[in-house]
Amino acid sequence: MKISKGTLLIKNGQMVDGTGANAVPDAVVIVDDGYITFAGPVDEAPECTPCQVIDAQGGTIMPGLVEAHFHPTYFNVAALEDLDIKYPVEYVSILAASNAKLALECGYTSARSGGSLFNIDVWLKKAIEEDLIPGPRLVASGREICGIGGLMDWNPEYRKIGMEGLVLLVNGADEARSAVRKLVKDGIEWVKTYPTGDAASPDVNDHHTLCMTFEEMHSVVQTAHNHGLKVTGHCRATEGIKNALLAGYDSLEHGTFMDNETMDLLLQRDVPVVPALYFEYASVIHGPEMGMPQAVIDGHQETLDGGAESARRILREGGRLGMGGDYGFAWNPHGDYAKELSFFVDHVGFTPLETLMCATKTGAEIMGRADELGTLEKGKLADVLIVDGDVLQDISILQQRDRFLAVIQGGEVKAGTYLHHPNTQNFAEQV
Template identity: 70%
Template sequence: MKLQPGSTLITNGQLIDGTGAAPVPNAAVIVTDGLITYAGPAAAAPPAPDARVIDAKGGTIMPGLIEAHIHLTYFNVTELQDLDIKFPVEYVTLQSAVNANTALECGYTSARSGGCLHNIDVWMKKAIEEDMIPGPRLSASGREICGAGGLMDWNPDYRKIGMEGIVFIVNGPEQARTAVRKLVKDGIEWVKTYPTGDAASPDINDHHTLCMTFDEMHAVVATAHNHGLKVTGHCRARDGIYNALKAGYDAIEHGTFMDDECLELLLKRNVPMCPGLGFELFSVERGKDFGLSQRVLDGHQETLEAGAESARMVLKAGGTLGLGGDYGFGWTPHGTYAQELTFFVNYVGFSVLDTIKCATLGGAKMMGRAHELGTLEKGKLADVLVVDGDVMKDIRILENRDNLLAVMQGGVVKAGTLTQPLS
C-alpha cells in the first residue's frame, strides 16, 4: 500500500491517540512520508513549512478504527443459504469488494477477518495492499473448521450438498489436521474454528453446547502453529472458552460465558478477545422483523447479558479487547460497524476512551500489528481519522460517515468529505 510522500499537518482539533491517555486539546499531528512524526500539543509541534494542511475544524483527530472480526464475504445475510449455496464465488467476490470499500469509507482503516467464503479474504488482502481496490488493511482468515454435526454443519445429509465453500467439517484430530493443511496452502493468517454452538441454533447447537472435542482443537493448534498460523474460535460456552485456552488458541471470539478460571488463563497467556456483542443486541431488537423465532431471541438475550459481563471482567482485569463482529447480516448490515462503539459505551458501560482504545490499539494487538497500527505515535503508520465533532461528548457521531472529514491510510486521504468534489 502506497505511502503519501511529503508532509501533512493536521491541526485545529483535539487529539485522542488511542493509548487510553486523556485527550489533548488544540493538538497537531504531522505526517512525513506516510509515517507519524509528531502527535501532541500544537504549541510544541516542530515547524512544517511545506506541509499540506488539513483543518480538523475543532473536531477530533484519532487513529483509524480497526474492525477486529469482519466478514467481508457476508452480504446482508438473512438465511443460511446466503452463506453457502446462494451465489457463485465470482459474485461473492464482487460483494466483498463493495464491503471492503464501505468499511474504509466508515473510518475502518484496518480489519481482522473472522472467517470467509471461498478463500476470498486472502485475495482481497492482496488487492487492497496493491492499491487495486480500496479497503482496510486486512488480516486474512479463510474457510472455517467445525466438528461434524456442529453449529456450521447445517445442511441435512440427505441433500448431499458439500460445505467446502465456507467450512471444513471434521470428525477427529486427523481430519482437523488435514483441514488446517489445506488452509496453509490457501495462504491464510488465522484459522477460525467453532468450539461451541450459538443462540442461532437452539434445537441442536445452542450457546451452551460444544461443537469440537479438545483433541480436535489441539490438533488444529499444533498444525497451525507448526506453519506459523494463528488460531481463533467462536467460543460461547464456558467449557469451549477453557478448552480453547488450554489447547493454545491465540485469540477468543466472543468469550461469552467467561468465569474466573477462564479469565485467569486468558490473562496468564495474554490472549486477546473480541466480544462481538452488538450483534446480540441488534438480533434481539430487530430479529423478529427478519423471522427469528422467540427461542432464538431469548438465547441472544442471554448471550447479550453474559457477554457484556465477560467483557467488563476482561477490561477490569487489564486484558486485551478488540471491537467488531458479525456485521453483514440483514439486521447488522455493512456500513453500521460503529454501532459497536456506541453499544459498548451506552450498554456495556465502557468509558469513551476505553472504547476507542479497544477499537484501535486493541484491534491492532489482535492483528499482531500494534508496533505499526492502532495509535497516533511517532514512527507508526499514519492511519488517521479526522472527525467533524467531539467524540468524547457523543460517540455516536462515528456512526455517520458524513462526519468523517478525512480517512487516511499511510498519510493518503482515501475517504471522507474532504475527498468529495465541491457542489
Template identity: 30%
Template sequence: MYRSIALALALAAATPAIAQTAPTAPAAPRITYIHAGKLLATPGQAPRGNSTIIVRDGKVAEVRDGFAVPEGGAKLVDLKDRYVLPGLIDMHVHFYSSGYPLKSRLEGPTRDKEDAFVVAAGSARATLLAGVTTVRDLGSAEPRGIRALRDAIARGEFEGPTIVNAGRMISVTAGHGDANGLREDYAHAMRADADHLCNGADACRRATREQIFTGAEVIKFAASGGVASNIAGGLEAQMTFDEMKAIVDTAHSFGRKVTAHAHGKSGIDTALRAGVDSIEHGSYIDDETVRLFKEKGAYLIPTIHAFESVIRQSRAGERPVASAAKAEEVAKVVKESHRRAFAGGVKVAMGTDSGVGPHATNALEFGYMTALGMSPAVAIRTATVDAATLLGRADRIGRIAPGMDADIIAVTGDPIADVGVLNSVDFVMQRGAVRKAGGKATLFPAD
C-alpha cells in the first residue's frame, strides 16, 4: 500500500513538469458587441439612447455611445429595437419548492432526493430565462442539493441564475420551520437530521455554524410564526432576543449576512434590534418599526408575490386550515404595512418567495410594488442596484458598467413607463453567455 501511495505522489509531482513541456495556446477571448436601442445602465439614473456594450470574457469591458462597429472576431447582438438593462436579482426564492402546494403534497411521497434535485434544476433554468440572473435561495430541505446546484451553475454545467444559498432556515422547536402538522412517523423522519432547530442561544449558535458547514452563504432564521406553517401558532415572535442575537453575531463572525423571516411586529422589531441585515415579508409594520429599519440600515424584502399566491391557494382549498386562517389575517394589514414602509423611506430589495407561488413569474412583484405607491424606476432599482448592495456584490452585479459581470437582459417596450413589460423578457445574457435570444432559449452550453 505504501508503495502505491509513493507512486501516486511521484506521479502527481511529475505532472507539472510534463505539462510544461507541451504548453497549450491561450484560448481566444470571447468578445460580444451589443447594440442597445435604449440602455438603463444604472437603474435609478436616466437611461441612455443608442449604445454599444462590449463584453469580453464574461465581463463588461466598455459602454459606448452610438452603435460601434464590432472588431474582428467579435459577435454582434442586435438589440436596436429593445430596451436593455441589468439582469434582475430576486432576493427570496425556494428552488426545491414548486409553487403548487396541493401538487407537492400529492407527489412528494413518490420523490427521492434525486427527483427533487431535477425539479429544482428545472425551476432554476426557468427563472434564468425569465430574466433573473441572481437569486438568494432562502431555505431548502436539501441544503447539500442546493449547494451542488449552485456550484454546477457556477461551473457552467447547468443553466440557472447565480445562487446565494441559505441552507436550512433556523427555527425553534414547534416554530415556523419545524415539522408541524405531520403524523408521528413523518415528523420523526423530517427531524432525523434537524440541524436547523435550536432552543436557547448556545444551541442557536450551533445551528448557525451547522448551516455554514453545509455551505450556506447567507443565514436565514424564523423570528416569527409563518403563514405557511400548519400550526395555529400565530405570527408574532417565536424566538427570544438572545437566540436571534446569537444567530446574527455568529453569522457575522463568519462573514455571512443574516435575514429574518418575520411577520408580526414583535418578531420584526426584535430581529432588527438583534442586528439582522434584512427582513423577509414584514406583514405588521408601524411607525416605530419604520424608525427601527432606518436606524439599523436594514432592508425589507416584501415578497408580495407570495402573499398573493397564498391567498389564492387558500381560497381554492389548497392549503391546510391553520395556514389559510393566517393568510386571511395577514391579508387585512400587509398592503398598508408595505405602503407605510415604502413611503417612510425604508430600504427595499426585491424578493418574491417563489416556490410559495410559481417560479419564473418573478416580475409580477414589480406590479405589486408599484400598486402600493413605488414608482417603476424605483421598483427596478430594488431588483438591481439595491439588491446587489444588500448581497455585498455591488461591485459585480446590478449595473452595466466596465468591470461588472455581463448579466444583461432586454425587453420590448419601456419598463419605466410600463413595468409590466418585464414579464416578457426577450433576451438574457449571463456572465457573457447568451441564454435567451429573440424570446427563445438558446442551445446549451451557449457560445
C-alpha cells in the first residue's frame, strides 16, 4: 500500500489516541512520509513546515477504526444458502471489492476477515495492498472449518453439491489437519472454525450445541501454529469456549456463555474476544419482518443477553475485546459497522473511551499489527480518522459518513469531505 510522502499536519481538534487515555483537548498530529512523528498537545508540538494541513475544525482526531470480524463476501444475505450458492464466484469477488471500499469510507482503515467464500479475501488483500482498489488493511481467513453436520453444513445430500467454496467440512482429527493444510496453500493468515452452533439453527445446531470435537480443534491449532497461522472460532456454548481455550485458540468470536471457570481460563490466557453483539440485536429487532421463526428470535435474545454480560465481565476483569461482526446480512448490512460501537455504549454500558480502545488498539492487536496500527503514537502508521464533532459526547456520529472530514491511510487521505475541499495553506500562515 502506497505511503504518502511529505509532511502532513492535523490540527485544531481533540485527540482520542486509542489507548484509553483521556482526550487531549487541543491537539496536533504530525505525519512524515506516512508515519506519525508527533501526537499531542499543540503547545508541545515541534516546529514543522508541512506541505499539507488538515484543520479538524474543533472535531475529533482519532485512529482509523478496525473491523475485527469482517465478512467481505457477504452481501444482503437473507438465508443461509445465500452465503455459498446465491452468486458465482466472479460476482462475489466484485461484491467483496465494493464492500471493502465501503468499509474504508466508513472510517475502517483495517479489518480482519472472519471468513470468506473461496479465498477471495486473500486476493482482495493483495489488490488493496497494491492500490488496485481502496479498502481496509486486511488480514485474510479464507474458507472456514466446521464438523460434518454442524452449523455450516446446511446443503442437504439431495442437492448433490458440497460446501467447499465456503467451508471445509471435517470428521475427525486427521481431516481437520488436512483442512488446515489446504488453507495454508491458499495463503490465509487466520483459520476460522465453528466449535459451536448458533441461534440461527435451533433444531440441531443451536447456540448450546457443539459442532467440533476437542480433538478436531486441537489438530487445527497444532497444524496452524506449526505454519505460523492463528486460529479463531465461532464460540457460543460454554463447553465450546472452554475447548477452544484449552486447545490453544488465539482469539474467540462471540464468547457468549461463560461460567467462572471459563472466564478465569480466558483471562489467564489473555485471549481477545470479538462479541459481535449488534448482529444479535438487529436479529431480534428485524427478525419478525424477515420471517424468522420465534424460536430463532428467542435464541438471538438469549445470545444477546448472555453475550452482553460476558463482554461486561471481560472488560471489567481486565480482558480484551475487539469490535465488529457479521455485517452483510439483509437486516445487518455492510456500512452499519459503527452501530456496534453505539450499541456497546448505549446498551452494554461501556464508556465511549473504552469502546474506541476496543475498536482501535485491541483491533490492531487481534490483527497482529499492534506495533504499527491502532493508536496515535509516534512511530505508528498514520491511519487516522478526523470527525466533525465530539465522539466522546455522541459516539453515534461515527455512523454518519458525511461527518468524516478525512479518512487517512499511511498519511494519504482516502475518503472524507477534505477530498473535495482540501486545505493546503502553510501552517506558519495559520498560527
